[in-house]
Amino acid sequence: MQVSHTPAAVSAVFDDPNLIAHAGLIPVMRLAERCGLSHLVTQKVKLTGARNGAGASADAKVTSIVAGMAAGADSIDDLNVLRHGAMPTLFGGIRAPSTLGAFLRAFTHGHALQLHAVHRRFLTALAAHTTLLPGSGEKAFIDVDSTHKRVYGRAKQGAEYGRFKGIRTLHPLLATACTPQSRPVIATVRMRRGKAADSRGAPKFVSEALTTAAVAENGLQDRVTLIQGDARKLGDYPEFKDMELMASFLMGHDFWPWENYVELFRQFRTQLPNLKHFLLCDTHRHPDDATADLPLFTMGFETAHALMGQYIPTRPEWESVFEESGWKCVRQHAYSTPANTVIFQLERADGA
Template sequence: MQVSHTPAAVSAAFDDPNLVAYAGLVPVMRLAERCGLSDLVAAKVKLTGARNGAGAAADAKVTGIVAGMVAGADSIDDLDVLRHGAMPALFGGIRAPSTLGTFLRAFTHGHALQLHSVHRTFLAALAAHTPLLPGADKLAFIDVDSTHKRVYGRAKQGAEYGRFKGIRTLHPLLATVCTPYSRPVIATVRMRRGKAAGSRGAPKFVAEALSTAAEAGCTGTRILRADSQFYNAAVIAACRRAGAHFSITTGMNPSIKRAVHSIPEDAWQQISYPTAVPDPETGELISDAEVAEIPQYTAFTSREKSERVTARLIVRRVRDLAKPAVIDEQGELFPVWRYHPFFTDRPTETLQTEREHRHHAVIEQVIADSKAGALAHLPSGHFHANAAWLTLWAMTYNLLRAAGALTSPFHTKATTATLRAHLVQVPARIARSARRITLHLPHNWPWQHAWTHLFDTVHGPPG
């Protein structure tokens, strides 16, 4: 493709007051209104005592930050994208980035919890108004994981040298909900200091995630999936109190090693993956493995009898190609294996259970999505401002997923970046006539039908 004019024949001027760069904000924010976001914030978030009026009009400020994140803002200054062209004609109550930054810095731990409550109720409303979690009345997976977000500058409260040597981080914890037919949405999030242990606060967090999933329509079987950092008696007890199953990686502690090595050789079943998966230790792609299980394994035997748990220990093993085969006394070669066990009470066939557990890696897609969007930065030096920013990102993520669910099968499972590029970042010119506003969008926009379906759905009568 080449520019069709000579340089002298082209000029540019930022002078059209009737243009908007993000016409997709109109149907997306209309969906947020239908699900009661403004009313929820007005009812639940009370920044009483905040200085300089930071607590006033919290609903307009929260929806403004969410709209900015929908458009792609990853810092407070980027929220200025809302103040251009004809945006004031389409939206009321737009605030300057400095005002929104002051609002975030007014948050305390209690205010962050109020915003968590808004997030939970908003997710339930999105699930009620859109096909966000199809099949949730039959089966839903709740995945829990943590991540580290690198920060710069010593003014960041809570940033510490943690898992990565020489790198200061904050340590978000998140839980997602998905079904066999949907991409994950975010059930709950927590911001933690950089050196916080992976399982710190996990039992309460897991209980909240399971409760949020139920509120969002996950009334069938719920399965909590997690890595080995969440393998403890308190997390499993939280699952059982909530009536949910668990599937948690255990790691290779001495008790697990003894159990694994007691499995007879003829008990291992071959499994082939439709697509190669990366080995969690080496990163090498593997297509074949073997699986076996111990039907009755008792965990946490050092604890009181009431806290011990007996369930299935399922083990996947893959050949360790980095180590040569072992030669026994008779001169025969035996391969060296790496073992990946997990503990579960899911009453399904062994290979199916293993496949379901391995799908826990879907939460990594959400984490990657976050760092390519609003969590590219944690924009404030104040810990609770960053905690609020994290929760607002989770609300934005769920809102975009719900908008995608109203468009096309492709957009139902598209990434946030794709949803933003196809449905939000479409320019438009507004025209006013008889107290009505018409959006004139680009001719031959490739995703015209998906955009129009979203627009007509959210502007039509409530379903």
């Protein structure tokens, strides 16, 4: 005898209130708490202006998403795994998939950068609590590559037809770090629009990945904080409120013209009241009346910046900025590599 009809569908539901399907999440989420994941999200992720309160309680929502992914969820609906069985007894603050979906859809590229900042800091904290990259002191590998991720919503920011005809994608960059004794660890991620060229943003991205890996490898997570932001608005970052020494290397000329730099240096004095010492290193332009026997680097450096329309100040022009903005140059350290490079050792002219 056999059944004459086949079932239209078969489904299984894990709904016993006394059973736990993913007990392994307990040590995972305890480790996340110990490394300060919730605190980092509260500190860095600000979804201001999101509709219907989608940006509220970002810490609970991010940790719910992380827990769901650790349990195998690969879609918003799958995040309901956190509410199966006795899971709500083990974990508090679990959010429904619909709530988490509204939270994720409120993200813009700027909000994604906030999550990147959380990721970098969490990774260094994780390295302090676990053997994340064993053997990294001898040999480590950094792999950087781009990938295309298909998306379906037409309104999703950055979703475009790119390499794959008729398919909307995002085109993120990913960097992984590993050693001969460890599994790959995602060091950093950078979201990009679907049409972005493979190399777009790669130099800065690689530098960021190497810095993150170096901090974790050398156990400096308690002393080094990586911040991505606007150098012209340091007063907006609480990490700098007690700073006494600041250094800037080979980026000063990017803020020229003269009046912009005078205003910026004045802001440093007012926005950073504890700042006493400032080391500014930059390559200055060769004086116009002494152009004979220029080093090859100087010729290339000045020509390239002239083609870009970027002005390179002379040393006397730098000195006039210091005087006008309330800084005193107590010493100049000249270097020949790169040519015409000086470290200006500055202190507050008012002696504060």
